[in-house]
Amino acid sequence: DFDGSQLPEDLAPISKGLAEFTATDLSKVHELTVIDRMKIDAILSELNLSSSQYTDPSNSPRVGRLLGSRRVVTGTVLGTGGDGIRLDGAIVNIVDSTTGLTGSAEGTIQSFFAVQKDFVFKVLDSLGIELSKEERDAIEEVPTESFLAFMAYCRGLDYQSRGLPEAARQEFQTAAGHDKNFTQPASKLQALAPPSAGGGETSFDGFEASVTSESDKELEVTGLDAVQSSTVINGGFIRNQVDYDRFGLSPYKPPVISEGVLVIIRGDLDAQ
Template structure:
């Protein structure tokens, strides 16, 4: 009898659990229906009821967060999505919406972090390229915010606390009358930044960070910085030293380039080198200037660093001039013109990898700039987000579909028994095999 009573209790408990689970599932499905119908208040109510029954339902927490997000209740959305993420960190929709909430809140560091997680989860997702473009846009917005914050806190910035190995390269100044060489103002700076960033002992400030600061200071068009104002630029950029240079066409064929190092804390200006040659020798002259700057800073290069610096992105001067024009147009937000110049550079030199990278980047930037985060999340609704658990369930479902009564597994699924294979390609019991069933104590089968 005791066994019978225990069995009854167990059955009743299981039945009660099934009823509760069914209620929770029912509330969750109601919430999904309301969410798809954009009835967000009703969706929130249904998801909250589902979570009362099953507080560990990560899908319910996620969809509750999505409903709050679409309502504009960002703090509530964040709490719900963080709970969902704690329960299931591999769910792509949760990760995406965490990034979206942080983007709307202008917390670009965390938005970038979660969008990168999504890209990692969904390496083959159709949303991947869209979010890669979004990352470029958010990186620029992050830099803009950091520059504005530095300007707001300028009086509290201590140049002596800036790392010793930090360096910024300012735009070069064209001291000559040949305005056709103006693209070299940014072009030479870009080359120096690329080469000096190959020195492990240096931490280079990105060129786009310099551009954002110059834009904020209303110097973006000219890029003009003199030795008197350079220390302020260095302090705002977080650079201990700055490279300031000039170039001058001495005649139609000869070009002279000079550079100086400026210390941010003291404003001290030190000549770093001067080189001259023909315009066709531009890339060789730039390498000489890089090595002169490194020597002036007292840095000993390894053989690998020296070889890396000597790499030339292109030997086609016209292609490089078109590339430098593209940089200027991109900085000014003229993406159509920038794309044309990058395309021209890539056409003039099909092996000019930098030009191709910027061409792809500016295309993505243009597309991403035209899309706000709410449009982005509507695109997400049309795609299945990456979910490792979903893929696992799909594989199991497919396996169940193929396993039938005639399937005979071996002891090790990697080494199946020898089986006859039917038309379906799956193993079946051979027809001439007699199947012996076990007998009981009375000899009956």
């Protein structure tokens, strides 16, 4: 994630966009398994962490253990005067809690993707990953050349992370209007579509099946303990309250839990 709290209010949402596109680019590397951003947002919400608190490397090991990740990439977006920006990044190793700097990426706000791509390659260099030509070419692809589309998309991500779906929907629609070839806004709009009345994939049974499926899939891919890999699948299921407290604070792998479950339910339970 990127901390944009030091940017002017109208530019601060770019931290959300830069974080998302960085995660997307890193997921194009076969050696890496990148955790879905919605899972990260869910954990931050449960822990009551702001973006600036999350990007503090001292908090990263705790968040990383809850996410079941081995490394956490964090960063800060700073203004450098005029329309200049700089990304400063760090990679936190969850196993030993060490932190390594990635090096800075600088440019103008109008060349946001050039800055973001530079940052991604610095992260990969820091990880010692050698890219294939196909991977490098995929990372260098630019989703949109429209600054207005990018900014609207970033505002949509910001609203979505704050639980404001209607405001997010309007911004994603604006982004799509500025650039018809920018495919990400359409994907977000589809994800924000209201659930169907007939249930199916959007019913609770479908959601529960999705949780189980994704948990098993992530365990198979990462080889992580089942408790770690299923902690935040689909938005904040924690298997045991005692382990919830210990998981974030202990540097050791948590014990496997054989029974007991805590389900966190949000929303207006009196709504018709």
